[in-house]
Amino acid sequence: MSTRHLSSLVARVAVGTACVIAAASCGSDMLRTGRAPVYRVVDSIAGVDSSGGAVSFVQSDVRDDAGSVVNDNVKLTVRAELKNPSVPGTAINAVNLTRYHVDYRRTDGHNTPGVDVPYSFDGGLSITVPPGSTADVSFEIVRHQAKLEPPLKNLDALSSTGERLVSGLGFLSTIAQITIYGHDGNGNEVAVNAQLDVHFGDFASK
Secondary structure, rough: OHHHHHHHHHHHHHHHHHHHHHHHHHHHHHOOOOOOOOOEEEEEEEEOOOOOEOOOOOOEEEEOOOOOOOOEEEEEEEEEEEOOOOOOOOOOOOOOEEEEEEEOOOOOOOOOOOEEEEEOEEEEEEEOOOOOOOEEEEEEEEHHHHHHHHHHHHHHHEEOOOOOOOOOOOOEEEEEEEEEEEOOOOOEEEEEEEEEEEEEEOOEEE
């Protein structure tokens, strides 16, 4: 057997072994996902306006009337339910919400982060939802720094000298895709998704 043939055979065996190991690892994660005896439901989702009221979509002003950059928030009502309602739930079936992830997308297919849409981001949570119960979850849907970076910064009507220009230099409509992650008391992973319209612009009246 030639040296070249032997090297090729060893390489194929190594790659095959790596694939088996990777598949076993991924399989373990896949088995854990969805094994929880509970599941989550988003009962409602709403943006929060400047007065603290609930709105069906977020109108995100890249710079407010006072010239400040302010984050935008969202509020979700999340419910945990047993997959088998005939089995009594216990404390170990409670769902611990640990983090959330936000992606933005446009319906026209232009979805390059930092160019067409704001960057995705993650945030932490620490909320427990017992089975059969609900919990309100509030967090940022648009972060401060996103308004200081393209493409949102390009919508700002504040000139380089600090002079307020005519508002409404452009608008950007997106759908925020939210995923909330957590686990039950046995460590089984649980996730739930929600979506909300977010419209960006410089809506200042001055």
